[in-house]
Amino acid sequence: MTPFGPIQRDPEGRLRHFLSIEGLDRALLTRILDLAEGFAGVGERLIKKVPLCRGHTVANLFFETSTRTRTTFELAAKRLSADVLNLNIGASATAKGETLLDTLRNLEAMQCDLFVVRHQASGTAHFLAQHSAPGVRIVNAGDGRHAHPTQAMLDMFTIRRHRGGFADLRVAIVGDILHSRVARSQIHALNVLGAREVRVVGPRTLIPTEAAAALGVRVFHDLAAGLDGVDVVIMLRLQRERMAGALLPSEREYYQRWGLTPERLAAVGEGALVMHPGPINRGVEMASEVADGPQSVILEQVRLGIAVRMAVIALLLGYDEAGP
């Protein structure tokens, strides 16, 4: 069924690339979360560094702009004592007509070990993994609408820290599922980790065709019904382009129907966690009171993202057994 297993893991089952949650099993995801738990303390130390990846070079290859993901990857690599190379692709090689593969080959020639890649085309990380030299590791930091697995893992890490586990959880993901690589990876991760129910909520224009069958979710179009009884609410960012693309009439209507207001959150219950992969559009996806309120763990997600990315990088560079 899924072709992502074999390319991501070597014959011994070790992680070779981190491209997609699809194809990975619960044991591996749990191992990442456990490792991240160990790394979470590093950021609180006076000297925020461990010498695990000294001598390795991590290249951040971002073909789409990003602040949060790129900087947290950079910090994660630096806290593991790896050297970090940040490439501003828009201004360099591909602008001169160099192909994606040429860019990869050139950086391989400079002995970069691990590439963190973000690109607007779905399947890019997979493509680079297929064409990379043996020993080179690829981490998908977002490919088109396909996957953003480290974001999903930091969300899982945040949930586990608050809830202890996934078995009894009902999780609702609200918003633009169609264009969201984050949602796809979250859905796979929640299903692999055994969440009781994963829901997606939004207008039909933003829910992909056959979402239920393709992704294993329950589909809701009404926000109140979709949030009824859930333990975690994940709000997705709404891009401004969606209005121009005739997918939605206006931000106002979106907020009225699918925005998370304090009243709606109160109806869900005080125990529910509120999450968002960022950056937030205040007053579009959610009210400021909710984003900054006691149930929001949005900034915690960002902080924990560093530990999760450390765990993934360390695992890929072979420090599984050593531990932090």
Add this chain to the structure above:
Amino acid sequence: MKIAIRGGHLIDPANALDAPLDLYLAEGRVAAVGKAPDGFHADRGIDARGRVVCPGLIDLRARLREPGEADRADIASETRAAAAGGVTTLCCPPDTDPVMDTPAVATLVQRRAQAAGSARVLPVGALTRGLEGRQLSEMGALAEAGCVALGDGGRPTADNRVQRRAFEYAATFGLLCMTQPQDPQLTAGGCAHDGTVATRLGLPGIPESAETLALARDLALAEETGVRLHFNGLSSARGVRLLGRGRYDNPRVTADVAIHQLHLDEHALEGFDPNCHVLPPLRTGADRDALRNALAQGHIAAICSDHQPHDRDAKTAPFPDTAPGISALETLLPLTLALVDLGLLTLAQGIERLTLGPARVLDLPYGRLDPGRSADICIFDPERRWTLRPTDLLSHGHNTPFIGRELRGRVTHTLLAGRLVYEESKP
């Protein structure tokens, strides 16, 4: 030159022949079937024992990449590939560079093909100037220059009024119009069927309605204008249903299907295989089955290769950034025989969809073996099993998802107007 093809099993659907029969050729034409004409002395004999002898295949859609993209492939290389695949006549769509909208381009393509000498190339002229969908092409002049039909070359006319007038004008000359049913707006940005696989892989989808809307429009315009209409490359069950209704009202409407649509479905995209990036996209298993049924029942008249050779670079990129299309001339026959193995068609029906069926669409005198007809012949070993390797392909395009597939049936000889244009080298 007189040639005797002896010992083979002759299949000629036009004459309902499906029996062990010898075939005699003289001066580039079929001289006799079964028994040699009096005083026939063959200059050359071809031993066809254990082989099937049938009319040369006719392919309604094969890109040769010349003029314009000769770095990818050219007329000489691709017609050699055609001959190796048993194809003796092929239609070249108008999306060349420059577009086939002037007699000069149509003449160039035919001259190059004649010089290469491996296959008969019939140009399809552009329906609109530059295939831009704004102004009519000089259809009268294109027809005079040898264009057998007018088409959109897979770049559908967006403007309904222009399409209507193009059909009307083509009908003035009694010309056939070939369109790829693909609404440009619903197709824009998409690279996969809007279904479960695209949803999981996050690939921008192309809905079925991209096909059905375009079909409905062109069916309505054909009925109103009286133009002879042929649809290139159906992909969906709803499209097939609409075609059936259209043919009920207007039986002169015809359609073809690309061979890959009869074998693959959306699941072939798992793993982002760029060789499965095609337009229209591979849809569901149910869609594929509906296409197979329509072919078996004869609603779809012809199987075409939809040959689109690409160089390696065009397919070496993330899936959505790759060029769509499959290099397919050399697998057209074995993949059709695979449909026979599946029990969808008899061998004679399979051959009919590759010879007489497409000949009827274009009203061509080829694709049949009655005495006096052009001696376009395909001889193949139906029992030969082989595994497709890139080195087997004569086409400059090695972009096919069928690499590694075990195939049945291999062409041993191809004759074009009585001339041997391909003979399998002895292993």
